[in-house]
Amino acid sequence: MRREIFVGSVGIGGKHPVSIQSMTNTDTRDVDATLGQIRGLATMGCDIVRVALPAADAVGAFARIVRDSPLPVIADVHFDASLALAALESGAHGLRINPGNIGDRRRLVPVIRSAAERNIPIRIGVNAGSLEKRFRDCETPRPRSMVDSLMEHVRFFEDQGFTRIKISLKSSRVRETVEANRLAAATCNYPIHLGITEAGSGLEGEVKSAVGIGALLLEGIGDTIRVSLTADPLREVRVAKALLAAIGLRNTGIEVISCPTCARTSVDLISLVDEVKARLERLQTNRPLTVAVMGCEVNGPGEAREADLGLAFSRARGFLFRRGKIIAQVDVTEAVERLEAEVLRVLDSES
Amino acid sequence: MRREIFVGSVGIGGKHPVSIQSMTNTDTRDVDATLGQIRGLATMGCDIVRVALPAADAVGAFARIVRDSPLPVIADVHFDASLALAALESGAHGLRINPGNIGDRRRLVPVIRSAAERNIPIRIGVNAGSLEKRFRDCETPRPRSMVDSLMEHVRFFEDQGFTRIKISLKSSRVRETVEANRLAAATCNYPIHLGITEAGSGLEGEVKSAVGIGALLLEGIGDTIRVSLTADPLREVRVAKALLAAIGLRNTGIEVISCPTCARTSVDLISLVDEVKARLERLQTNRPLTVAVMGCEVNGPGEAREADLGLAFSRARGFLFRRGKIIAQVDVTEAVERLEAEVLRVLDSES
Numbered sequence: 001m002r003r004e005i006f007v008g009s010v011g012i013g014g015k016h017p018v019s020i021q022s023m024t025n026t027d028t029r030d031v032d033a034t035l036g037q038i039r040g041l042a043t044m045g046c047d048i049v050r051v052a053l054p055a056a057d058a059v060g061a062f063a064r065i066v067r068d069s070p071l072p073v074i075a076d077v078h079f080d081a082s083l084a085l086a087a088l089e090s091g092a093h094g095l096r097i098n099p100g101n102i103g104d105r106r107r108l109v110p111v112i113r114s115a116a117e118r119n120i121p122i123r124i125g126v127n128a129g130s131l132e133k134r135f136r137d138c139e140t141p142r143p144r145s146m147v148d149s150l151m152e153h154v155r156f157f158e159d160q161g162f163t164r165i166k167i168s169l170k171s172s173r174v175r176e177t178v179e180a181n182r183l184a185a186a187t188c189n190y191p192i193h194l195g196i197t198e199a200g201s202g203l204e205g206e207v208k209s210a211v212g213i214g215a216l217l218l219e220g221i222g223d224t225i226r227v228s229l230t231a232d233p234l235r236e237v238r239v240a241k242a243l244l245a246a247i248g249l250r251n252t253g254i255e256v257i258s259c260p261t262c263a264r265t266s267v268d269l270i271s272l273v274d275e276v277k278a279r280l281e282r283l284q285t286n287r288p289l290t291v292a293v294m295g296c297e298v299n300g301p302g303e304a305r306e307a308d309l310g311l312a313f314s315r316a317r318g319f320l321f322r323r324g325k326i327i328a329q330v331d332v333t334e335a336v337e338r339l340e341a342e343v344l345r346v347l348d349s350e351s
Numbered sequence: 352m353r354r355e356i357f358v359g360s361v362g363i364g365g366k367h368p369v370s371i372q373s374m375t376n377t378d379t380r381d382v383d384a385t386l387g388q389i390r391g392l393a394t395m396g397c398d399i400v401r402v403a404l405p406a407a408d409a410v411g412a413f414a415r416i417v418r419d420s421p422l423p424v425i426a427d428v429h430f431d432a433s434l435a436l437a438a439l440e441s442g443a444h445g446l447r448i449n450p451g452n453i454g455d456r457r458r459l460v461p462v463i464r465s466a467a468e469r470n471i472p473i474r475i476g477v478n479a480g481s482l483e484k485r486f487r488d489c490e491t492p493r494p495r496s497m498v499d500s501l502m503e504h505v506r507f508f509e510d511q512g513f514t515r516i517k518i519s520l521k522s523s524r525v526r527e528t529v530e531a532n533r534l535a536a537a538t539c540n541y542p543i544h545l546g547i548t549e550a551g552s553g554l555e556g557e558v559k560s561a562v563g564i565g566a567l568l569l570e571g572i573g574d575t576i577r578v579s580l581t582a583d584p585l586r587e588v589r590v591a592k593a594l595l596a597a598i599g600l601r602n603t604g605i606e607v608i609s610c611p612t613c614a615r616t617s618v619d620l621i622s623l624v625d626e627v628k629a630r631l632e633r634l635q636t637n638r639p640l641t642v643a644v645m646g647c648e649v650n651g652p653g654e655a656r657e658a659d660l661g662l663a664f665s666r667a668r669g670f671l672f673r674r675g676k677i678i679a680q681v682d683v684t685e686a687v688e689r690l691e692a693e694v695l696r697v698l699d700s701e702s
Contacts, residue, residue, distance in 0.1 A: 052614035129653035214562030228611035260579035263403035302480035
């Protein structure tokens with residue numbers, strides 16, 4: 001089990017569930033815009049937000065953001081150790097730095113001391129894209145040299161008596177990220193922040209993140225995740241939630257499983273599933289419930305039987321299942337409504 | 352290494368690259384609609400198409416589809432062994448059956464004999480949702496009982512002297528699918544068809560498929576894949592291509608990596624990346640080329656340096672990189688055009 005740290009009230013490592021992070025992309029100096037984005041992220045299910053503190057003229061705004069944010073705030077600081085100190089003094093719940101770009105390491109000593117006094121954790125993040133020259137140019141395979149760079153920084157923090165550490169190793173290449181994190185997980189037991197950096201935008205970025213982060217989570221590696229997309233941060237949280245749900249690490253209420261349709265499907269299943277998802281999304285329950293919507297008699301009855309509630313079509317006839325038993329034969333036109341009513345009945349009876 | 356089979360001209364297993372499959376969802380009796388969908392899938396990059404043969408009155412249409420299809424066609428047959436025979440006689444390049452729903456096993460003997468005479472491979476597909484009752488109700492963990500069911504079928508085929516076999520083990524649950532396929536890969540060396548069945552629709556279905564299929568591919572398990580979505584089959588192929596590209600198993604031409612944006616980003620990077628992707632998509636090259644578009648000076652220069660071509664912004668100034676060297680300083684307004692011109696130059700000079 002990994003060591004445990006706390007970012008505000010959110011525990012990371014130990015027995016804590018994998019938490020979701022995102023990062024604001026508003027101008028930090030614009031307090032209202034940034035807080036607005038953070039509130040949106042909180043509503044969407046984000047657990048921790050990261051905010052860049054790019055320059056001294058943003059410190060005042062950053063402090064106000066931390067004060068009013070509904071989520072714990074991690075300050076993202078690069079290049080300048082004095083900004084890291086300012087972030088801590090502003091009440092940041094966590095600090096993320098890449099020691100490789102801070103310059104002379106001695107500049108970190110007062111930062112580490114201040115974080116220790118305030119019980120604030122620091123993420124030591126190594127990115128393949130900003131690896132120090134001597135680790136970049138060596139013969140060592142990249143995942144190993146990323147871990148070598150990381151552990152050198154970690155030891156420096158440990159030498160200062162500081163162990164409230166979270167680590168991260170990110171690359172824009174999936175295999176490199178997976179291998180680097182496996183190595184790191186075997187090398188130390190600090191909690192691990194996972195992400196594919198610079199994954200890009202759209203489907204390509206989402207798939208890259210899902211594969212890389214997902215493969216590691218399936219191995220039990222990863223204590224908090226961020227899906228990095230060139231997109232609205234809200235989308236990062238949606239993808240992260242879908243990812244944790246896919247692996248069974250987060251209960252996201254009602255899960256709809258449905259078949260891919262084929263020549264056997266005699267109803268407009270794609271539209272039916274869209275309607276089922278739209279209706280069930282409104283129910284806002286956190287109770288885990290599986291609902292299967294299936295188009296034909298091949299896997300239909302089987303999946304419908306294994307789900308809490310199921311709707312399976314065989315030609316134009318629909319069969320409603322509850323906990324494995326057929327409870328009604330329904331017409332296509334009324335199928336979605338009958339299913340929703342049945343879901344409500346289950347939620348009511350068991351709440 | 353896995354045994355090798357051929358579906359038409361497409362090799363599966365052995366040293367063949369992982370191939371992409373999808374399935375038509377038109378009415379198989381409608382030859383024009385089905386062929387139209389297959390042509391669309393071929394253009395999108397699909398390698399093999401599966402077509403359901405649901406009933407005897409679709410056999411004539413199925414034969415015409417096989418004859419005119421630009422892709423090898425696998426017949427998807429359930430329940431009825433005589434339809435499997437008809438599919439083989441119609442020239443199908445492959446057959447997919449679930450022996451568990453064919454009834455008395457002896458009905459498979461003429462099917463196996465006919466496939467052997469024609470050198471046609473058969474996929475033996477076990478789905479968690481249609482597992483036979485005695486495997487479903489036992490105490491054995493589900494992944495193991497899926498493999499037990501599969502291997503019982505496999506041995507029956509082997510007893511008939513038939514080894515032109517492809518196997519699949521699908522579940523709508525990611526972990527179950529991953530574990531079942533790991534067990535199967537360790538148990539026999541037939542080529543493996545991967546998929547998460549009934550993954551559902553939208554982001555949830557795409558993420559489930561990416562995680563489950565991707566985790567196995569990263570372990571070297573899987574010879575052909577199908578992303579099953581309750582959606583247009585074209586989308587299945589797009590997701591499959593993104594997945595293989597993410598893992599480095601398929602070269603999909605130009606890869607755009609880009610940062611997630613944050614308060615440091617001083618340009619409208621999301622729009623810039625969209626424009627870059629739209630322009631580069633039109634170039635239709637299969638040469639692998641990495642293009643980085645980065646919003647700030649933290650990882651920007653590093654990623655831009657490692658990519659074949661890079662565009663990194665530092666405040667409002669853009670820097671164009673080619674193979675690690677800055678070749679120009681560019682204004683935001685001209686940046687995308689300059690980058691595209693540089694990509695064209697690289698493609699021209701090396702073609």
